[in-house]
Amino acid sequence: MILKVFFAIINLMEKEDNLMEKIVSLCKRRGFIFQSSEIYGGAAAAYDYGPLGVELKNNLKRLWWEEMVKTRENVVGLDAAIFMHPRVWQASGHLAEFTDLLQECKKCHHRFREKDLPDSKCPMCGGELTKPRAFNLMFETYLGPVKDEASRIFLRPETAQGIYVDYKSVQNAMRLKPPFGIAQIGKAFRNEITPGNFTFRTVEFEQMEMQFFIDPKEDKKWFNYWRKERLKWYLENLGLKKENIRFYKHKRKELAHYAKEAVDIEYKMPFGWQEIEGIHNRTDFDLKAHEKLSGKDLKYYNKEAEKKFIPYIIETSGGVDRAALAIFLDAYTEEEVRGKKRVVMKFKPQLAPFKVAVLPLLSNRKKLTEKAREIYEDLKNCYHSWYDEAGSIGRRYRRQDEVGTPYAITIDFDTLKDDTVTVRDRDTMVQERVKIGELRDYLFKKLM
Amino acid sequence: MILKVFFAIINLMEKEDNLMEKIVSLCKRRGFIFQSSEIYGGAAAAYDYGPLGVELKNNLKRLWWEEMVKTRENVVGLDAAIFMHPRVWQASGHLAEFTDLLQECKKCHHRFREKDLPDSKCPMCGGELTKPRAFNLMFETYLGPVKDEASRIFLRPETAQGIYVDYKSVQNAMRLKPPFGIAQIGKAFRNEITPGNFTFRTVEFEQMEMQFFIDPKEDKKWFNYWRKERLKWYLENLGLKKENIRFYKHKRKELAHYAKEAVDIEYKMPFGWQEIEGIHNRTDFDLKAHEKLSGKDLKYYNKEAEKKFIPYIIETSGGVDRAALAIFLDAYTEEEVRGKKRVVMKFKPQLAPFKVAVLPLLSNRKKLTEKAREIYEDLKNCYHSWYDEAGSIGRRYRRQDEVGTPYAITIDFDTLKDDTVTVRDRDTMVQERVKIGELRDYLFKKLM
Numbered sequence A, B: 001m002i003l004k005v006f007f008a009i010i011n012l013m014e015k016e017d018n019l020m021e022k023i024v025s026l027c028k029r030r031g032f033i034f035q036s037s038e039i040y041g042g043a044a045a046a047y048d049y050g051p052l053g054v055e056l057k058n059n060l061k062r063l064w065w066e067e068m069v070k071t072r073e074n075v076v077g078l079d080a081a082i083f084m085h086p087r088v089w090q091a092s093g094h095l096a097e098f099t100d101l102l103q104e105c106k107k108c109h110h111r112f113r114e115k116d117l118p119d120s121k122c123p124m125c126g127g128e129l130t131k132p133r134a135f136n137l138m139f140e141t142y143l144g145p146v147k148d149e150a151s152r153i154f155l156r157p158e159t160a161q162g163i164y165v166d167y168k169s170v171q172n173a174m175r176l177k178p179p180f181g182i183a184q185i186g187k188a189f190r191n192e193i194t195p196g197n198f199t200f201r202t203v204e205f206e207q208m209e210m211q212f213f214i215d216p217k218e219d220k221k222w223f224n225y226w227r228k229e230r231l232k233w234y235l236e237n238l239g240l241k242k243e244n245i246r247f248y249k250h251k252r253k254e255l256a257h258y259a260k261e262a263v264d265i266e267y268k269m270p271f272g273w274q275e276i277e278g279i280h281n282r283t284d285f286d287l288k289a290h291e292k293l294s295g296k297d298l299k300y301y302n303k304e305a306e307k308k309f310i311p312y313i314i315e316t317s318g319g320v321d322r323a324a325l326a327i328f329l330d331a332y333t334e335e336e337v338r339g340k341k342r343v344v345m346k347f348k349p350q351l352a353p354f355k356v357a358v359l360p361l362l363s364n365r366k367k368l369t370e371k372a373r374e375i376y377e378d379l380k381n382c383y384h385s386w387y388d389e390a391g392s393i394g395r396r397y398r399r400q401d402e403v404g405t406p407y408a409i410t411i412d413f414d415t416l417k418d419d420t421v422t423v424r425d426r427d428t429m430v431q432e433r434v435k436i437g438e439l440r441d442y443l444f445k446k447l448m
Helices: A002-029 A051-070 A087-092 A160-174 A216-237 A285-294 A320-331 A366-379 A393-403 A413-418 A436-447 B002-029 B051-070 B087-092 B160-174 B216-237 B285-294 B320-331 B366-379 B393-403 B413-418 B436-447
Strands: A033-035 A047-049 A075-078 A099-104 A111-113 A133-136 A140-142 A152-154 A180-189 A204-214 A245-249 A261-269 A272-283 A300-302 A307-309 A312-319 A332-337 A340-345 A356-360 A385-387 A407-411 A420-425 A431-435 B033-035 B047-049 B075-078 B099-104 B111-113 B133-136 B140-142 B152-154 B180-189 B204-214 B245-249 B261-269 B272-283 B300-302 B307-309 B312-319 B332-337 B340-345 B356-360 B385-387 B407-411 B420-425 B431-435
Touching (some): A051 A216, A051 B075, A075 A160, A075 B051, A087 A285, A140 B140, A160 A204, A160 A312, A160 B051, A204 A216, A204 A320, A216 A261, A216 A272, A245 A272, A261 A320, A272 A285, A272 A320, A312 A320, A320 A332, A320 A340, A356 A366, A366 A385, A366 A407, A366 A436, A393 A407, A413 A420, A420 A436, B002 B033, B051 B075, B051 B180, B051 B204, B075 B160, B087 B285, B160 B204, B160 B285, B204 B320, B216 B245, B216 B261, B216 B272, B261 B320, B272 B285, B272 B320, B366 B407, B366 B413, B366 B436, B420 B436
Parallel strands (some): B356 B385, B356 B407
Antiparallel strands (some): A140 A152, A272 A312, B099 B111, B204 B312, B245 B261, B407 B420, B420 B431
16 A cells, blocks of 8 residues: 555656656747757756747736736836946845855855755765855856956846835836736846746846835735635636646745745646746835835925825735746646547747638648638738748648637648638637638637 | 028037937836836836837737748847856957946046046046056846855846857757757846936847858858848838948958957937847857867868868847837928828837728717727737727827827717728828728728
8 A cells, every 4th residue: 555655646746847858949949938048958947938938938928917017907017227336236235134054065065055955065075165155146247348346237136126225216107006016027147056847936037016005004905805816816827727826825934034924826847836926915015125225205295185105015926937837737638549649838829929720721822822821911911920831731820720720721722712711719729611711800709 | 601600500519419318218117117216216228018108019029020030040049047057258359359448537436437437537526547447347146145255146137148158059959960050039238337318228228130150161252141131120120211321341451359350230329329139240259268168169060061060150239228229210200281280200110010001080979989890800810900089089189190190080970870980191191991891801901
């Protein structure tokens, strides 16, 4: 019995490791994600989004922006620079606290995170280790030709601070009153000692986050509001499976230095439940610190109510790359069709890189390919479309399944007679004949 | 006569300086562009796009992506990491050649670009200068905790190299045959000694570029093709004024080390004609260099034709921030309306941050505001819309003019009787009465 359980667990672990391998391989083969600078052996923990990956990622970011900015009257956007004034990181606490404790081997000079060490010897050579020393996770560089303290700047380790230091300018320009939000998508950088798990933990990553400025008395209410809104977005807008998503509430001792309350939205990755978004009550920690260090009044002043206060901030901070990885894992499906394995990426149509594939039944019949191109040229202005005439129609369907194209349109000999085409549904594989003149409307109803 | 010409020139210069000042001021006041970290006195030559700026910039990037990727069968997208393998910059020539010659004052230690110096004394203190020394324009940082040669990496000074090192992976995954293109939008970084002119020259900037891989024999043809296509885009898709755009062909001695032929698309900025995009014939310079240094075969191999060659590359490299600045300058219009000055940003509707403003005639009549909100709630799902009830209707129109909103919808007392609203055209200021039920269609025809 115990052996049986043991093997069941091993099996499960293999299956899940396997899934990660399959995703990495499919992503590379089909142009979703490549390792950066692969011809030089790769750049450590950096990845490039290929032709299909960039479309999916853009769709993801667009859906987020529509949800968070375009359809909300009290949330506006921002795109702050990666380079900021160095004092920002002094106020935010990143300069002092954003550190890992590292120990160096006195013999081989490798460095290790204190918490990763099984005992106090070097795992590489058995040598003696130094005492733990703080190592800051911010990447630093120098502005201008002189390398000194005065010219040292940092790559932002989070996008949030750009919103905080601009909040008064934004509030004034847009004449906003709390509760209001500022949303941003952008890159951030952390010199992680142990990146890994494909695109899950990388030193360069993209955040999509919204900072919501509120009356401090209403923090509980808004924290709960955003917690629910954000979960709903992953389930309904991205279509992730309910069983793969959960909340994880931070215990008091786990809270970051700025947080009063924090909950993670976690996704069930093959390597365990992992955070894909955090919702934090950051209180007035950041604005107070910036007010103190900059000497600028960062209070919100309401003339009518004669109220003056530093807003509390509820933050929803998601990882673009992590959400994309969750989408890949969630969509990956293997099915048996007439004794053969079919791999389908069951993306929500709004996320799929291409919406429509246009396929002439045969590539060596001019009448078929001409008609197919005509249809492709018409559709591509409405939907991101892909024309493909290489290989058997069965293989072409499989190729489209593997990249998650929701609809495949085939131009066959009947098309030449009656101006109809077949439209194949990715998930059901059912084919319907549709009049060419009605294609746009047909697809519009299916895809919107 | 000579005096008259002199004063005319002075007048013109003042007017143009003035325009730049007006743009900077409007951008800040209305939430298009803020200086980064302004509460700390600003970060050198870094800017943040505010709520309206980020929408305009996103529209600009989306239009480019539609033009270059979505509607072209032979161009695909990519989003490569900012961090790349350091050898990339060795192959590209950036490590050796991407330098400024600087001279340092032996007394006050300020540094100057050799070419900026009027004579060979320090312009700050008159002290003696050192001999010119090469200073690399790439920002460097260190990956991991150890700062040594092996861990030194760079912030990419151009996005192009990400495309070059990935080109075989992309070509394989998408089964592309020359001529084909790979397009990318992303940030790049250059440690410019003399940034300036608002967002025109900054150390952190965004590029939108496409690399077109061709048979070397066809380089003339494709260079000319892209030259024309790109000019057309600025004129027709962005709607920039013809008199503000021109080509500048590089003379032989001006060509970059990788270029065989180069032409700039220049915009007439208040500070002179300036490059906003470059079209370059980069030949096989980059791919050859990467092939040599990486030891990987980067030839394109065509089985059917039994051809094997390193493609030539025609590059179209545009600056997102520069195009945005050109759009601001081009759109800025002052008009006299009934004795008063009106400032209008005459953006092409596709570029405008908001498409529609919804304005109840009065804010203190519940029936008007309720109806207005109803219309706003309906329209916001189709068009980025803005609800505004603060201040007189005349002031609200002016506010919308200043941020370039093409249509303003006013809900007045007639609305409550006959379910019509007025739609005001930003440019003509003409108001038309439209049935609420027909609003969506009316706007669709105007905005598409």
